[in-house]
Amino acid sequence: MSSAFFFVLNCCVLTTLTDGFSLSNCTIYFPFEYSGHLKVLCNRMGYWKTPSPLPHNTVNLDISYNAIQRIAEWDFIRLSNLIILNISHNRIHEIHANALSDLTNLEELNLSNNKITKVTSNLLNGLANLTHLRLDSNYIETIENQSLATLSNLRLVNFTDNKLMHISELHPLLRVPHLEELYLGENGFLVFNSSDIPSAFFGLKKLDLSRNPLTVFKMTENIFPDLEELDLSSCFQTNTSNWFILDKAFLNTVKTLNLSMNHFEENQLGYIMQSFASVNWMALDNLKGFKVETVLEKACSPSLRGLHLEGNQLSVLNDCMFRPCALLNALHLRNNGVSRMYKSSFDHLVNLTELRIQKNNLMQLNDTLQVLPNLRVLDLHLNSIQNLDCSDFANLTQLRQLYLHKNQIVTIKACVFKDLGNLEELILSSNRMLTVSGTFKHGPLNLQYLDLNNNKLSAIRRNSFKALDSLRTLHLSDSQILNIYPYAFAGLINLTDLHLASNKITERTLEKHYVFAGMPNLQSVDLGCNYISYNTQEELQIPPFMHLSELRVLKINSQRRGLNYIPSNFLKGLKNLQVFYAGNLNVKNLHVDTFSCTPKLALLDLTSNNLANRNALPSRLFQPISGLNKITLGRTHLKSLDFLVGANLSNLTILRASTNDLEFINQTIIQSLPQLKVLDLQNNSFTCDCSNAWFIDWAVKNNKTQVLYLNRYECRYPLSLSGKSLAAFNTESCNVNYDFICFIYSSSIVILTLVISFIYHFLKWQLVYAYYLFLAFINDKKRKQTLNQLDFQYDAFISYNAQEEPWVLEELVPKLEGQHGLRLCLHHRDFQPGKAIIDNIVDAIYNSRKTVCLITHNYLKSVWCSHEIQVASFRLFDEQKDVLVLVFLEDIPMHQLSPYYRMRKLVKKQTFLRRPKPGEDTRAFWQKLKMAIESKEDMKDRQILSGKDEDDI
Missing domain, CATH: 3.80.10.10 (Ribonuclease Inhibitor)
Incomplete structure (x- = not known):
């Protein structure tokens, strides 16, 4: 199977989580052979702090290119399985002492491009398995002495582009027993003196000191006994630099050396080269103030096998230039302005296997390469070659790779490549x-x-x-x-x-x-961005791919005139097709037989078509391709995904339908895709109401399908919620539990039946009384709306028990009516015959200015008297005026009033009168009673109505 097909599938498979998809802004990948280990990508998401919670089985976490400023103590808790952590390109200036201590299996830590100023002693605690540490491009000035002491497995440390000024600051690195690669480029080192380092870096194989402004490089002790690669490029920018190596054997182990972009004196260059007698690969790019011939005489030792000479202005390669370098295997001459080569330029380089002369001014080769019979790689791109002669590559029988792109070649004769x-x-x-x-x-x-x-x-x-x-x-x-x-x-x-x-x-x-005939093993064809177009879905007489039965990948996307229609038998013959790219074709619908000949289709891309019609993708279309693994429908104007319900896509794991017009995602659609692992529905027209409640809850809580970037989904409708987050919509109000409702309903009926039965048997008369109270309330409201409150029929309604009637008729009525001229309302005299008693009571109380209650033991026990006092109390509460007068005809102690709650409450709040005992003067009693009935406020009202002033009273 082609590499292209493997690439496509590997890029498509993502993961399930064991503890839920809580990272709505992250993408989570896993390989085909899923072992439970996750790769979580949260880069470029605008995070201000570490995303949380993170899946506990994450092994590779990338939160680079965010705006995180500090790492808190609990940010990476539970991540003991983490192996690779990338926090580069943030704004981190503070890391808690124990923030990384739980990462016991971490092997690679990338903290580059942050704002860290110090490597503290507790920063890397617990990272016993760490092998790669990147702290480049920070502001580090100090490395504390014990900061790296526990990193026994550390192999690579990168401090490039920091603020380190003195070599002595590297002492903590000596405590790393197995360090192999150390990058210290672009700091502020002016002096490199071995005496500033107390002991040797045993095991160190690669050291990068490039782009430091060194003025002194001095070695009096062999502090790098195992060094194999040394980069000193762009270190010595003045010819006054001091270079001293006490013993030439100190750097004999170095095999790869980069001295590019430096400025040495000529005699100094020879001295330096003597210190690297065993170098087999050397870079001398962009040297200043040297003739290349001089450089090569001093640089080309018998051990040198590879030489990089970029940017040294070698316009002509003469026949003597490379004579000192006869044993070279690789020669790089990029960007030197080479315009001419002699036939004998490479005569002495018979061992050369790799020659790169790219980005120069060559116009022809002139048989200059025939002397290189062992050449395997030849790079001539970015030149001005126009013609190739038959002899240009003669004798290059071992050549494996030939790069001639970006030249001016018009034709190539058949003889050019014959050898x-x-x-x-x-x-x-x-x-x-x-x-x-x-x-x-x-x-x-x-x-x-x-x-x-x-x-x-x-x-x-x-x-x-x-x-x-x-x-x-x-x-x-x-x-x-x-x-x-x-x-x-x-x-x-x-x-x-x-x-x-x-x-x-x-x-x-x-x-x-037979356009594609003769390629029986073809597995991938890319026909994108051409001018293929059809005006109908009718069958083609000659399907174009009939001879490509082994094809796995077909791309026809982005036809410049728009494909418009896909003929029903367009894919006929592609019985092994697995990937079909058909995006941006202006297709409005697909024939139901489009995929009838492609039963193995696994990936379908229909991005950027016009599938707005609800019948554009019928369910029957997908039935022949039930093994479909991924479908991409972004920017297709889709209004619904209902076609998936009957499509039988039981193996679909990835569904992308971003930037469409989807409003609702119902439960049936999701349930029809039992293997769905990834769902991408960004930039749709979601409605934020209860019709989407199930989808919102499922997207947030399910631990099987990752809904990509859920927190970016926005509401479009209703307009009041437009722009709000779909995930933030409160779905609790939409949760209807019908079983619970039925239980409540049936229970309510049973309880209501019991309550009604109880009330009927035990509280029937109390309900009747409540009914009349309600009528009194209604009557009171009507009276307020229709009557003048001061236009009363009676001055007082007398509420009394029948046993007190003799005293009422013999004493009270003569005194108040006869002597004082008051109008009294009495039961036996003024109640309207044939009218309900409670109605008469209500009318009497509301048609009287005051209600006078004559209280005795019998009064308290009387049911009708109780009704009268309650109606009067209601009026008192409603009008908030002094409309009730209490007169005690008998001595009743307070404790005897306890059973009569309403009366006891009135007595506590209202002033009351007591009837004089036999032999006491009664004049004061009658005068007070008359004044209580005719209150001062009532008198004022009468004066105003009669037109009298207060002084006239």
Whole structure:
């Protein structure tokens, strides 16, 4: 299977979580062979603090490129499985002493590009398994003595681009027993003196001191006994630099040396080179003030095998230049302005296997390379080569890789590559080639990778690649190809990847017989960004892919005129197709038989089409491809996902439908996708009401499907919630428990029945009384609206027990009516016959200015007297006026009033009168009673109504 197919599938599979998808802003990946270990990506999400909670089985966590300022003590708790942690490119200036202590299995820690100023003794506690530590691009000035002492497995430390000023500050690194790589570039070291380091860095293999402003490099002790790679580029910028190595053997172990972009004196350069007698690879780019010949005389030792000479202004490669470097295997001459090479320029480099002369001014090769029979890699890209002669690559029988892209080549003769029998990779992109007809007539026979992108081929003729039967990948994109002749690719029996994107291919090109014939093992075809277009879904007479039964990946996306329709048999013959890219084609619907010939389809991309019609994707469309693993429907104007319900996509794990017009996601849709692992519905028109309540709860709480970037989902409707977060919508009010409601309903009926029965048997008369009280309340309201409150029929209603009637008739009535002229309302005299008693009581109380209650023991026991006092009390409460007069005709102690709650309450709040005992003077009693009935406020009201002033009274 092609590498392209593996890449596609590996990029598509994501994870399930054992403890829920709480990270709505993160993406969580896992490999095909899922072992429970997660890779969590939270980079570039705008976090101000570490996201939480994190899945406990995370092994790789990336929270880089955020705005985190501090790491708190509990930020990484429960993450004992973490192996790789990337917190780079934040604003971290503070890390709690125990923040990393739980990461016992951590191996790689990246804290680069933050604002850390000090490596404290507690910062890295507990990281016993740490192997890689990156603290580059911070503001570190101090490394505390014990800060690295516990890191027994540390192999790599990077302090590049910090504020370290003195080599003595590196003492804590000596406590790391197995340190192999140390990066100290771009700090502020002025002096490197071995005496400032108390002991040797045993085991250190690579040291980077580049871009430090060194004025002194002095070694009097061998502090790097195992050093193999040393980078001193851009360190010595003045010719006054002091270089001293006490013993030439100190740096004999160094195999790779970079002295680029330095400024040495000529005699000093020779002295320096003597210190590196065993170097086999050296970079001397952009040296200042030297002739290259002089540099090579001093640099090319018998051990040197690789030399990098970029940017040294070598306009001409003469025949003596490389004589001191006869044993070289690799020579890099990038960006030197080389415009001319002699035939003898490389005469002495017979062992050369790699030659890179890219980005120069070469226009022709002039047979200069024939003397390099062992050459395996030749890079000539970014030159100005126009023509290649048949002898230019003669004798290069061992060449494996040839890079000729970005030149000015127009045509290549068949003889040019005839001697390159072992060539495997050929790059000819970005030239001006008009044709390849005959170019590969003689091979190269073992060529496996051919790139012809960005040329001007216009047509691919019959048998153009017939001799390339070993070819596996062929790039022909962006080459203005309009015509492809039948059998154009015949002979490519091992080709797996064919790229024809961004050409001028039309549907007519594909109508020809045998356009793709001769490629029985082809697994991937890219036809994107062409001019293929159809006006109907009707069957094609000649389906274009009939001969590609092994094809796995087909890309036809972004046709420049819009594909418009996909014919129903367009994919006929692709019985092994697994990936189909059909995005941005202006397709409005798909025929139900579109995928009837592709039963193994696993990935379908329909991005950026116009599928607004509800019948654009019928459920039957997906039934032949029940094994579909991923479908992408972003920017397709979808209004519903209901088509998935009957689609039988039981194996679908990834569904992307972002930037559509979806308003509702119901439970049926999700339940129809039992294997769904990833759901992406960003930028849709969600309605925030109870119709989406189930989806919101499921998206937040489920631990099987990751809803990507859930906190970015916004409400569009109703308008009052537009722009609000969908996940923040309160769904509790939407949760209706019908079982509970039925229980409450039935229980309420039973309880209501019991209550009604109880009331009927025991409280019937109290209910009748309450009814009349309610009538009194209604009557009171009506009276307030229709009557003048001061227009009373009686001055007082006399409430008394029948046993007190003799005293009322013999004494009270004569005194108040006869002597004082008051109008009294009495039961036996003034109640209307035939009218309900309670109605008469209410009318009497509300038609009287005051109610006078004559209280005795019998009065308290009387039911009707109790009614009268309650109605009077209600009026007192309602009007908030002095409308009640209490007269005690008998002595009743307070404790005897306790059973009569209402009366006891009135006595506590109202002033009352007592009837004089026999033999006492009664005049004061009658006068007070008369004044109580005719209160001062009532008198004022009478005066106003009669038009009298207060002085006239």
